[in-house]
Amino acid sequence: MKYWLMKSEPEAFSIDDLERVGREPWSGVRNYLARNFMRQMAVGDGVLFYHSNTKVPGVVGVAEVASDAYPDPTQFQKKSDYYDPKATREEPRWQLVDVIFKRKLSRIISLEELRAAGEQLDGLELLRRGSRLSVMPVNAAHWKTILSLE
DNA sequence: GCCAACGTTGGC
DNA sequence: GCCAACGTTGGC
Numbered sequence: 001m002k003y004w005l006m007k008s009e010p011e012a013f014s015i016d017d018l019e020r021v022g023r024e025p026w027s028g029v030r031n032y033l034a035r036n037f038m039r040q041m042a043v044g045d046g047v048l049f050y051h052s053n054t055k056v057p058g059v060v061g062v063a064e065v066a067s068d069a070y071p072d073p074t075q076f077q078k079k080s081d082y083y084d085p086k087a088t089r090e091e092p093r094w095q096l097v098d099v100i101f102k103r104k105l106s107r108i109i110s111l112e113e114l115r116a117a118g119e120q121l122d123g124l125e126l127l128r129r130g131s132r133l134s135v136m137p138v139n140a141a142h143w144k145t146i147l148s149l150e
Numbered sequence: 151g152c153c154a155a156c157g158t159t160g161g162c
Numbered sequence: 163g164c165c166a167a168c169g170t171t172g173g174c
Contacts, residue, residue: 052160053161111161132158141154
């Protein structure tokens, strides 16, 4: 079992939205590295749900991978913000996985706190300078450390 | 294949 | 709203 961190802007889709719908296809990822990570996901993998581009960015909940990767339908939808004219149904370019809600944390574990955790979180992709990936792996030790901060 | 220009991400 | 960092595009 592997662990991941997935970012979402709460104005677009928050942990409360995930709680409400229960299950969500993680559409709109248009970065090859992030896509490749989703291809490596398996049902049951743990997901840290992270709120980005907001007043207090940080980890706000736990979700779980609920499907293997499959083609992101929005790449074919001309009216979608995520439409990709170079993608075809024969050769889709983008994949996604479904994620299901597990729980909301009792409080946000802010990016600031994660940075302050020091060497325990050394190597965490989220904390790498200039990191912009919206989907990234988290190792088991980091996963444990982050959730222990709650 | 290089790289400048451009667009996007996301913290601050 | 600013801007650093980064990815992508496209001319050459």
